[in-house]
Amino acid sequence: MLDLKLIRSQPDLVRSALRRRGLSAEAALDALLELDRTRRDLIGEIEAKRNLRNAVSEEIAQAKRQGQDASAKIEAMRVVGEEIKSLEAQLRQVEAALEDKLLGVPNLPAPTAPEGGPDDAVVLHEWGTPREFDFPPKDHLELGLALDVIDMERAAKTSGSRFVYLKGDLVFLQFALVQYALQKLASKGFRPVVVPVLVRDEAMYGTGFFPTDMQQVYRVEADGLNLVGTAEVPLAALHMDEILDEADLPLRYVGYSSCFRREAGAAGKDTRGMFRVHQFDKVEMFSFCAPDKSAEEHDFMRSIEEEILQELELPYRAVNIAAGDLGASAAKKYDLEVWLPSQGRYREVTSCSNCTDYQARRLKVRAKGEKGSPYLLHTLNGTVVAIGRTIIAIMENYQTAEGYIEVPAVLRPFLPRGKDLLGR
RNA sequence: GGAGGGGUGGCAGAGUGGUUGAAUGCACCGGUCUUGAAAACCGGCAGGCCGCAAGGUCUCGCGGGUUCGAAUCCCGCCCCCUCCGCCA
Numbered sequence: 001m002l003d004l005k006l007i008r009s010q011p012d013l014v015r016s017a018l019r020r021r022g023l024s025a026e027a028a029l030d031a032l033l034e035l036d037r038t039r040r041d042l043i044g045e046i047e048a049k050r051n052l053r054n055a056v057s058e059e060i061a062q063a064k065r066q067g068q069d070a071s072a073k074i075e076a077m078r079v080v081g082e083e084i085k086s087l088e089a090q091l092r093q094v095e096a097a098l099e100d101k102l103l104g105v106p107n108l109p110a111p112t113a114p115e116g117g118p119d120d121a122v123v124l125h126e127w128g129t130p131r132e133f134d135f136p137p138k139d140h141l142e143l144g145l146a147l148d149v150i151d152m153e154r155a156a157k158t159s160g161s162r163f164v165y166l167k168g169d170l171v172f173l174q175f176a177l178v179q180y181a182l183q184k185l186a187s188k189g190f191r192p193v194v195v196p197v198l199v200r201d202e203a204m205y206g207t208g209f210f211p212t213d214m215q216q217v218y219r220v221e222a223d224g225l226n227l228v229g230t231a232e233v234p235l236a237a238l239h240m241d242e243i244l245d246e247a248d249l250p251l252r253y254v255g256y257s258s259c260f261r262r263e264a265g266a267a268g269k270d271t272r273g274m275f276r277v278h279q280f281d282k283v284e285m286f287s288f289c290a291p292d293k294s295a296e297e298h299d300f301m302r303s304i305e306e307e308i309l310q311e312l313e314l315p316y317r318a319v320n321i322a323a324g325d326l327g328a329s330a331a332k333k334y335d336l337e338v339w340l341p342s343q344g345r346y347r348e349v350t351s352c353s354n355c356t357d358y359q360a361r362r363l364k365v366r367a368k369g370e371k372g373s374p375y376l377l378h379t380l381n382g383t384v385v386a387i388g389r390t391i392i393a394i395m396e397n398y399q400t401a402e403g404y405i406e407v408p409a410v411l412r413p414f415l416p417r418g419k420d421l422l423g424r
Numbered sequence: 425g426g427a428g429g430g431g432u433g434g435c436a437g438a439g440u441g442g443u444u445g446a447a448u449g450c451a452c453c454g455g456u457c458u459u460g461a462a463a464a465c466c467g468g469c470a471g472g473c474c475g476c477a478a479g480g481u482c483u484c485g486c487g488g489g490u491u492c493g494a495a496u497c498c499c500g501c502c503c504c505c506u507c508c509g510c511c512a
Contacts, residue, residue, distance in 0.1 A: 043474055047481045054481090057493045061442040070492080077492035200502095243471085370453075374471075 001208075001361045002105055004036060004098075017108040020323040022117060028101055035098040042091045049084050053077055103211055107358040109323035110295075110332040117324035121335065127306065128315030130339045131397060138403065139342030140395040141273035144170070146403050147423035150274060162263060164274045164388075169422035173394065173407070174281065174387050176414035178256060181283040181308065181385045185254035188304065190285055193255045195234035198225040203237040206363035208329030208355070215264045231255035232381040235286035239365045244377070246369035250289035250297060254384060257282065274388050275347070283384040288365060291357065294378035298354040301382040302334045305350045308385065311410045314393050315339040317346050329355040338393040349389045352382030 007014050011029060018025040056077050063070040114122045144150025149170040155163040166174060182192050204210040204226050209217065218227040228234060235255045244251065259282050270276035285304070289297045302318065309316045321333040330353035337346035357376040360366070366374040398406040405422035407415055 040474065043481085047474065050482085051480060053492075058443070060492055064442080074492040081492065 001102055001358060002108065003357075003361065004032075004102070007032060008036060014108065018105070020109050020113075020115065021106060021326065022324040023106070025105065028105065032098065032101050032105075035094055035101065039091065039094045039098060042087055042094060046084060046087045046091060049080055049087070053080050053084065056080075103205060103362075106212070106326070106328040107208075107331050107356060109326055110354070110356075112320070113326065113332045114320055114322040115324075116322040118322070120322035121319040121325065122322070124318040124320055124334075126315070126317040127310060128313065128339070130315050130341065133341065135401045137341040137396065137399060139273060139340075140275075140392040143395050143399055143403055143405065143423075144273075147405075149423060152274065159278075161271075162276065162278045164277055164279075166391075169405075169419065170391060172415050172419065173391055173405075173411070173422060176407075176411045177385050177387055177390055178281070178283055179414045180411055182254060182256065184308065185283070185285055185304070185384055188252075190252040190254035193231075193235065193238075193253050195228075195231050195238075195255045195257050197228050197231075197234070197257050197260070198223075199228055199233055199237065200225060202240070203228075203233050206240060207233045207236045207359050208327070208362065209233065212328040216262050218260050218262055227260035228257065229261045230259050230381070231257040231282065231284040232286060235284065235381070236359050236363060236365075236379055239288060240363045242365060243374045244288065244365070244367040246290070246367045249367060249377070250287050250293065252288075253286045255284045255286065257284070273392070275392060277388060280386065280388040282386050285382045285384050287380045288360075288367075288377045289380065290367070291375065291378050294354050294356060294380060297378075297380055298332065298334070298352065301352045301380060302336075305334075305336050305352060305382060305384070309336060309338060309349070312390070312394065312408045314390075314397055314408075316349070327353065329353065329358045331356045331358070338389075339397065340393065341396045347389070349386055349393060350383035353380065355379045355381070 002014065007029065011033060015025060015029060018029075056073055060070045060073050060077070063073070114120055138146075141150060141152070147168070149166065149168045151165040151167060152163070155165050158165075186192055198220060201210060201224065204217065209229070213229075216229060219225075220227065232255075234257070235253050238253070239251070258279060260279050263276060263278060266276060274280075285301060287297050287301065306316075306318065316336050316338045319335050319337060321330075321335055326333055333351060333353045335348050335352075336350040338349045339345075340347050356378050359379045360376040365377050365379070367377050368374040394408060395405050398408065400406060400421070404424050407420050407422060412420060
């Protein structure tokens, strides 16, 4: 959520920033400003009347204590009370409308987010060299089927398309990745958390997934809960409505969870294999930090993501996502894209966003120092390991001529002893 | 799921219709005293909104309602606790 005061005081700045997202927000902003004006007028009127009522009520109390008659004042205040009630009803309507509009406005892109849309991400750098194969490389599905470690046909029977059974050695690989990632992040000061994956609407609105991305979310209607698409949601909501101690910043967490996405609108996209599925597991990092430190924190998080891909020895490139391709909450986003031999191109494996104060304002996450008043924090989230996609990358990049999968050296300590070749 | 109890400031805990945004204690911050510390004493100590400001206004889980006036009464929701049931 944007700061209403900013919209009020610098509407043109907001307008042009939103235009960088490819939104013509003219109408919405005009409506917003109009509602804001009405709201403040109403508040002025209401408070004046409440002030009168409070003062006269005090006089009534005095009079009653002294056994005097106060019926004229009571009658007058009955009328004032009704006026207040009617104005309050108007105010509620105006505020609901304002809230509704405001919730739909995305964050302002950072000046350092490139111009353009989905195709305009700027490549920051590449790392590693795609492997030269002396045999025709297979894709992860072909490898997985042959080894009977990926089973999507039976998953379709059980759950429908875009679900997967991981079996055998891939399960060991999954938990090796998780364990490796958690230990690395813990050593960098991120506190491990296993999060709830069903959350209330508040958490979805608070993180900015509602209302914009509602169609992406599985909803459990009977209980009014939502399955999260990322641990970012419960991690961000962890300190909802809290005022944190400035001395504890930055507050860093690493969460592990299953993630659920409906992938509505992705029909026909990435249909082969488990690149895009409805359910996957992910290790996610999250940071609450001081507003003046978030750019630095963002780069720090990206450096962790890069360190992991480098240790896994997976060729990748880092991109800076263009303003028009940012999620609603993000002001700036870096993606790391890993090389997939079967596709001959780089594909997204991690994503790291600086949401500035957009989520914090909705969730009311603030901090306070020894002196001064509370202020909104900045929130950042980043993928540590998207298990499914990382498994794909390992399978394809580490495949042998016989169709087995070599285990990246850094993961070996986390797999059963001696298991250096998966599938055999 | 059933029955009962409860949600007040960082914590504990008063308060059942009229200066109670809230006693008291603890914690915390500043000061006096002290060689230093402790103790004692004095002072401070939750936020939101409107406003240039002065100030006003709102908030005692959340949202409605009754009333001239609600932390206190009524309704709905959320959460916590105890017992029973169920259960990985």
